[in-house]
Amino acid sequence: MNKILFVNACARGEQSRTLKITRRFLEEYKKLNPEDSITHLDLYDLALNCLTGETLALREQLLQENNLEHELFNLAKQFAAANKIIIAAPFWDLSFPAVLKVYIEQISVMGITFGYENDKPIGLCKAEKLLYITTRGGEYSHGFTKELEMGERYIKALCVLYGIKNVISICAEGLDMVGNDAAEIVNNAIKEAVEIAKTF
Numbered sequence: 001m002n003k004i005l006f007v008n009a010c011a012r013g014e015q016s017r018t019l020k021i022t023r024r025f026l027e028e029y030k031k032l033n034p035e036d037s038i039t040h041l042d043l044y045d046l047a048l049n050c051l052t053g054e055t056l057a058l059r060e061q062l063l064q065e066n067n068l069e070h071e072l073f074n075l076a077k078q079f080a081a082a083n084k085i086i087i088a089a090p091f092w093d094l095s096f097p098a099v100l101k102v103y104i105e106q107i108s109v110m111g112i113t114f115g116y117e118n119d120k121p122i123g124l125c126k127a128e129k130l131l132y133i134t135t136r137g138g139e140y141s142h143g144f145t146k147e148l149e150m151g152e153r154y155i156k157a158l159c160v161l162y163g164i165k166n167v168i169s170i171c172a173e174g175l176d177m178v179g180n181d182a183a184e185i186v187n188n189a190i191k192e193a194v195e196i197a198k199t200f
Contacts, residue, residue: 004029004038005082005127009089009100011044017186018135021170022088025133025193029200039078043099051105063111076109080125084200085164087155091136091173095151104158114161123163129200130159132169133193135186137176168196 006026010016030038051059055072062070068077079085089096107113115122132155140149152169159167172189175182 002033002036002083003081004036005079005085006038006040007085007087007100007103008040008042009044009087009097009103011090011097011099016088016090017172017175017182018088018090018133020186021135021172021189021193022086022133024190025086025131025170025197028194028197032197039082041078043103046103048099048102048106050102059109063109066111068112073109073112075103076107076112079107080113080162082125082127085127085130086133087130088133089151091134091140091149091151094148095154096134108158108161114163121161123159123161125162125164127162127164129166129168130155130164131196131200132156132167134169134171135175135189136171136173139174139177141171141173168200170196 006022008019008022010019010022013019026038030036049055059072062068062072087100089100095101110116111124113123113125115124132152134151138145140146152171156167159165170189170193172185174180175185
């Protein structure tokens, strides 16, 4: 049985187009892999706080003591233990919602999700695959705006650090552009998600 971690950074709940695509992926995946366990982590429900000087000092102290059982490390251990990971996050301000960045700060813990060997970073996460699902009002996959996209690229860079080698992206973009059929774009992304679920 694989442990699947679904990280939900969609603020609009069931009204979210990103979540609509993700829900359909999860439905198909669960149908094909009924024995797998899926944990749904809604980041807005967690009410996460940014790291402060106080929490950073505590974290450094705990790491020096090699005390990884503290609750401060629960999210990092959960992420590191997952066999497959799905992150759903809309495209906001050229990247993704701040709540996802706060979550990333919580899980990026040396000795849990990554480490160093011979002065080089090594990934410690078990996950073989990570699926990143996003939606964008404009188009950022080509042309001069491609260099402005920082969400998908940031997640891929983190996966290098974490040791997650297979990163897959689903993106429905151009949803808010005049003349585009947003419903058709979302439906095409859903079809792509269903296909990816067959081999994820």
